[in-house]
Amino acid sequence: MAEKIYYWIKLRMDFFKSPAVKLLRRMSGGDTYALIYLEMILLSLENNGFIYFTGIGKDMADEISLVLDEKKIDVEFLLSFLTNKKMIEFSDPNVFKFSEDVTEGLIGKEQSSAKRVRAWRKRQKALQSNSDVTTSNTELEKELDIEKEIDIDKDIKKETKKKVRHKHGHYGIVLLTDDQFEKLKNEFPNDWERWIERVDGYCQSTGKKYKDYLATIRNWSKKDKKKSNSFAGATDEKAYDDMPF
Missing domain, CATH: 1.10.10.10 (Winged helix-like DNA-binding domain superfamily/Winged helix DNA-binding domain)
Structure with a gap:
């Protein structure tokens, strides 16, 4: 034929x-x-x-x-x-x-065979294009997953960094996170070092420990202001509820 x-x-x-x-x-x-x-x-x-x-x-x-x-x-x-x-x-x-x-x-x-070959090549090209799109989407999903993992790792490191407490004071007893340390310096810009040494020395001499040293310093500061007029220079810790002078 x-x-x-x-x-x-x-x-x-x-x-x-x-x-x-x-x-x-x-x-x-x-x-x-x-x-x-x-x-x-x-x-x-x-x-x-x-x-x-x-x-x-x-x-x-x-x-x-x-x-x-x-x-x-x-x-x-x-x-x-x-x-x-x-x-x-x-x-x-x-x-x-x-x-x-x-x-x-x-x-x-063109002959019919050439037409069939051309049509076949066109279909193959379309399939390849779809395959490339699928592959591209898969690669994109992998990249997004990697980016998510990186972001999660960064967040974990940030949280970990926030929770890690560093030693402060002469004896290294006062423990503060980086965030707490920055807050301490902002709240007590002129005497934050004195407060650290004061609490650090007291803990060393009494063996006392506190869960939150920033909160302790804040409490001592409040009591100091209230009682400084009547107990200025006192050394009785009980009168100051564990706050030495």
């Missing part, structure tokens, strides 16, 4: 802007003539740009109108127009061809 051959034409971007086509379309019924013109070019593809009179119709115009299912009067006018503009050339009354400048670069063909 002979392999089927497909033909096509490729219109130039300026096809409808060419002087001949523009003149043709300006005439009454011009759009119909332009359509028949394209149909005739398609009809000539199997014969390399030639159209032959086979005797089915009364004459060339009659046969073309029958094949294209167009009015004979329109085909007759178009054949006369194309001949005058040297866009077709009759070698005899029974055959004509489109001039080379009309069909040059417009006509193409």
Whole structure:
């Protein structure tokens, strides 16, 4: 079985802007003539740009109108127009061809097997594109997961850093986190060091420990302000509720 051959034409971007086509379309019924013109070019593809009179119709115009299912009067006018503009050339009354400048670069063909291969390649390209998108999405998800893990690690380190208490004072008994240490310096800008040493020395001499040394310093400071007038210089810790002077 002979392999089927497909033909096509490729219109130039300026096809409808060419002087001949523009003149043709300006005439009454011009759009119909332009359509028949394209149909005739398609009809000539199997014969390399030639159209032959086979005797089915009364004459060339009659046969073309029958094949294209167009009015004979329109085909007759178009054949006369194309001949005058040297866009077709009759070698005899029974055959004509489109001039080379009309069909040059417009006509193409391929066998059915080539068409199938082209369609297969197009499908493969689409599948590959989908695969690339899927792979890209998978890689993106992995990157997002890694970024989330990094952010979580950073948050954990930040929280850990906040909770770690560092030793302060001469004996290293006062324990403060970085956050607490900063708060202490902000609340007691002029004497934070004195408060640390005061609590540190007291704990060293008494063996006493506190859960929250910042809170202890705050409490001592409040009591110090309340009792400083009546107990200035006192050394009785009980009078100050464990706050030495």
